[in-house]
Amino acid sequence: xxxxxxxxxxxxxxxxxxxxxxxxxxxxxxxxxxxxxxxxxxxxxxxxxxxxxxxxxxxxxxxxxxxxxxxxxxxxxxxxxxxxxxxxxxxxxxxxxxxxxxxxxxxxxxxxxxxxxxxxxxxxxx
Numbered sequence: 001x002x003x004x005x006x007x008x009x010x011x012x013x014x015x016x017x018x019x020x021x022x023x024x025x026x027x028x029x030x031x032x033x034x035x036x037x038x039x040x041x042x043x044x045x046x047x048x049x050x051x052x053x054x055x056x057x058x059x060x061x062x063x064x065x066x067x068x069x070x071x072x073x074x075x076x077x078x079x080x081x082x083x084x085x086x087x088x089x090x091x092x093x094x095x096x097x098x099x100x101x102x103x104x105x106x107x108x109x110x111x112x113x114x115x116x117x118x119x120x121x122x123x124x125x126x
């Protein structure tokens with residue numbers, strides 16, 4: 001069974017995709033960027049603030065679907081530059097307490113709206 005997850009507490013998709021799709025016990029959350037849902041503006045200025053907003057957007061989608069960060073089993077982090085890794089990793093890591101998910105982090109040539117970080121996750125809950 002497939003169910004589309006939508007919340008106004010996270011940015012609306014900017015293309016032909018959904019915020020998340022629940023398939024059985026799995027939740028697939030689309031890549032999130034640092035759009036503040038209250039203002040509709042991109043959070044810029046520093047990578048820490050950008051990453052914090054991305055994680056808040058992920059949290060809102062997880063909550064809408066009845067999941068939490070402890071349910072995440074896999075993440076993918078896309079960076080505009082690998083030199084941002086340490087700062088992003090510090091903010092990202094603060095959202096997990098134990099049993100960290102599997103993860104890959106890659107630098108890419110470009111991200112939507114020229115952001116510096118995009119993160120997608122897969123969660124599982126029985």
